Amino acid sequence: MLEALRPSLVIARREVTDQIRDWRIIFPVVGLTIFFPFLMNFTAQQMLDFVNRYGAELIGERLVPFLMMIVGFFPISVSLVIALETFVGEKERGSIEPLLNTPLKDWQLYLGKLLSATVPPLFTSFLGMAVYIAGLLVTRVPLPSGNITAQIITLTVVQAVVMVSGAVVVSSQATSVRAANLLASFIIIPMALVIQGEAVVLFWGDENTLWWVVAGMAFLALLLVRVGLAHFQREELLGREIDVLNVRWIGKTFWRGFTGDARRFFEWYLKVLPAALYQLRLPVLIVFLLFIAGIAIGASLPGIYHLAVPANASLEMKKAITELPALFPMFSAQPLLRIFWQNTLVLLIAMLLGGISFSVFGLILVMITMVIAGFGSAFLLNTGLVTPTILAGFYLPHSLFEIPAILLASAAVLRSGAMLAVPDREKTIGEVWLLSLADWAKIMIGAVLPLLLVGAALEAWVTLPSVPALFR
Amino acid sequence: MIKAQGLTKYFDEFLAVDGVDLDIPAGKVLVLLGPNGAGKTTTVRMLTSILRPSRGQAVVAGFDVVRQPDQVRRNVGVLTEHHGLYGRMTSLEYLAFFGRLYGLPAVEIERRSRALLEQFGLAEAGKKRLSEYSKGMRQKLALVRSMLHNPPVLLLDEPTSAMDPESAHIVRNAIKSLRTSERAILLCTHNLVEAEELADTVSIIQKGRIIASDQPEILKDRYLGYKIFELRLAGSLDGRLDRLPEGVTLVDRGNTWLRYQTADPEAVNPRLAAWWIENRLPGIISLSEVPRSLEAAYLAAVGASGLEVNHA
Known part of the structure; x- marks a missing residue:
């Protein structure tokens, strides 16, 4: 194993040596590891003095680990530049081809580049955090707890791997350094949002939640490394020269994926769509289990968080329910379209979120819906506001169409994310992405939207107008 | 290999x-x-x-x-x-x-x-x-x-x-x-x-x-034809050369020189020299091969291919 890793280490060593010799890298790194932590120490000291004056020690206490996280994060963000040009920079300088001609396997080359872009920023992060902690000791500011310190260190590592591996994926797929820098915003913006979320969690003080963030980031890091390795191709690296948007090619590739080999609509409906549905067997099973888990989590929440029920809740609810037939007149198109659009919008957002996170955020969104449904149902039943029969009346019969539709749409999102992480030597990453989008569109147009339309019609014209009858 | x-x-x-x-x-x-x-x-x-x-x-x-x-x-x-x-x-x-x-x-x-x-x-x-x-x-x-x-x-x-x-x-x-x-x-x-x-x-x-x-x-x-040889003469031909031996094709001539082409120089050149002396033509100063460049052959090949040159 070590023998197989040796070429990767040779590449990493050369690149790290090269970075150390470049003053444009060394100067900011030194600044961020030596001077920046001192600035943060000073800030921590001043903030503590200030908030203590007003008896808000808690804020100061939470600020110290937050600043440590920032000290660790800054060198990684600066080093993104190194990661972004690992492949495409060498391509522009014309030094990539001799490297590609060596007998290295693709994964050895990729790992070497990944290591060379990850290790120096991590080293500088740790150095910065060490300087920061030393500063805290000197200025006698209380240190963060061991648990939080461990969380911040682990977070720094996984964040570094996520950012660098994301940047290396960009670098191996981009046509120029300029294109890579433009695409970097797809890494920087989500990471900035994640850091803000982490800051909220740190100030909130729920230490265990951060471990969940660590787990999620670690999973994302693994996915990114996997995607990078799956789609790293020497041929693509050298062959791609043009970064002009080829709308014709995009349209052609998508249409080819969407229509398959069908020539007529019925052929598509009877052959291509069933084949696409058949491919969703495993994703459907996974999503189904996630749905069950979501409902179970939601159903367990009323037992943990006790919500007070207003005294007149039952009357208010009855009043609202009796108004339903007026709000949903039979065969009126408006409520039907409103329900249909609402459901479609959620599934489109799920695809959009899934598209930028290998389907993870898309599935989380759908799962949250299930948690809310589970929570609402359990809450209504526990408080005795509704009976199981009435509750069933809320969901049936439209859910018989809507739930399979959501299940299929979520499974399609999951599959499109998984397709990106699976190696395909015959296709570029762009081609794979377009084909996964075409598969998703097939499922949406062929199955999900018709089911949602029927479900919306039943909900607007049957379920909701019928609920008052159940309450009598 | x-x-x-x-x-x-x-x-x-x-x-x-x-x-x-x-x-x-x-x-x-x-x-x-x-x-x-x-x-x-x-x-x-x-x-x-x-x-x-x-x-x-x-x-x-x-x-x-x-x-x-x-x-x-x-x-x-x-x-x-x-x-x-x-x-x-x-x-x-x-x-x-x-x-x-x-x-x-x-x-x-x-x-x-x-x-x-x-x-x-x-x-x-x-x-x-x-x-x-x-x-x-x-x-x-x-x-x-x-x-x-x-x-x-x-x-x-x-x-x-x-x-x-x-x-x-x-x-x-x-x-x-x-x-x-x-x-x-x-x-x-x-x-x-x-x-x-x-x-x-x-x-x-x-x-x-x-x-x-x-x-x-x-x-x-293939692209330039057979080898071309040049004879440099000590005197003027003065229109005395009205024919050449078999296997020798006249390419060009001047008063004191001529160029010819042959498919088989090893056999033809000694025979030509003997024939020249026999016919009492002006003395030969030199007999040498006219250099043919690969460039000319390359250009001829490219021209003969009928394919348009695709300059990057």
Whole structure:
């Protein structure tokens, strides 16, 4: 194993040596590891003095680990530049081809580049955090707890791997350094949002939640490394020269994926769509289990968080329910379209979120819906506001169409994310992405939207107008 | 050592290489001649397993370029068109880096690096950063890198393109010395003099297709006709030459000289000399072959192919 890793280490060593010799890298790194932590120490000291004056020690206490996280994060963000040009920079300088001609396997080359872009920023992060902690000791500011310190260190590592591996994926797929820098915003913006979320969690003080963030980031890091390795191709690296948007090619590739080999609509409906549905067997099973888990989590929440029920809740609810037939007149198109659009919008957002996170955020969104449904149902039943029969009346019969539709749409999102992480030597990453989008569109147009339309019609014209009858 | 059959490469719908056949046995140099964008680099990249052929097959140093890419690369030394070096390294560091990637022992890397740097006149610049090297020095170092692991197959893309005449001479001599019984060399070049000097076989590639492939002399015969000889005379012909012996075709003439063409100079030239004396024609000062350039044959071949030249 070590023998197989040796070429990767040779590449990493050369690149790290090269970075150390470049003053444009060394100067900011030194600044961020030596001077920046001192600035943060000073800030921590001043903030503590200030908030203590007003008896808000808690804020100061939470600020110290937050600043440590920032000290660790800054060198990684600066080093993104190194990661972004690992492949495409060498391509522009014309030094990539001799490297590609060596007998290295693709994964050895990729790992070497990944290591060379990850290790120096991590080293500088740790150095910065060490300087920061030393500063805290000197200025006698209380240190963060061991648990939080461990969380911040682990977070720094996984964040570094996520950012660098994301940047290396960009670098191996981009046509120029300029294109890579433009695409970097797809890494920087989500990471900035994640850091803000982490800051909220740190100030909130729920230490265990951060471990969940660590787990999620670690999973994302693994996915990114996997995607990078799956789609790293020497041929693509050298062959791609043009970064002009080829709308014709995009349209052609998508249409080819969407229509398959069908020539007529019925052929598509009877052959291509069933084949696409058949491919969703495993994703459907996974999503189904996630749905069950979501409902179970939601159903367990009323037992943990006790919500007070207003005294007149039952009357208010009855009043609202009796108004339903007026709000949903039979065969009126408006409520039907409103329900249909609402459901479609959620599934489109799920695809959009899934598209930028290998389907993870898309599935989380759908799962949250299930948690809310589970929570609402359990809450209504526990408080005795509704009976199981009435509750069933809320969901049936439209859910018989809507739930399979959501299940299929979520499974399609999951599959499109998984397709990106699976190696395909015959296709570029762009081609794979377009084909996964075409598969998703097939499922949406062929199955999900018709089911949602029927479900919306039943909900607007049957379920909701019928609920008052159940309450009598 | 290098054998390719029907090698074809499409980039989307663009046909870059169209059914190229190559056969380079050990000890031979094949020169691939062609205009920019003709498919030379794409062919080399397929032979180094960087590009996967759309059709056809190739075996390099006994290994299939599609199924055994690692073994192919291990046995091939490539001088690429763009040989961008790492500017912050010295030549010894640079060679050590590549030597390690080829799995050579440290002692071997050191020994071969020093010997090759010496051979190419780069020994004194060994401690300089590569960013300080001139264009020609960089080219030579890239060539040294391609030879470092002593590969049985060398693929050289424009090896002397950026060099001054002296450096180019050193490199050409090095290539000649590399032509051993164990090594096959494929050389892509625009330099026709170099091609003529080094080639055992010249293949002319145009629009991705090999339009002519043979020994340089045979190519010249094919595209420029038979060898032309020139007779320089001591006196004036004064219209005395009204016929020539069989097998001799008059190409041009002056008062004190004439040029003729023959398919079989070994037999015809002595017979012509005897006939000349016998007919008491003006004395012969010299009989020499008129040089025919490969350039003229190349241009004739390209012109005869009917394919439009695709300049990149």
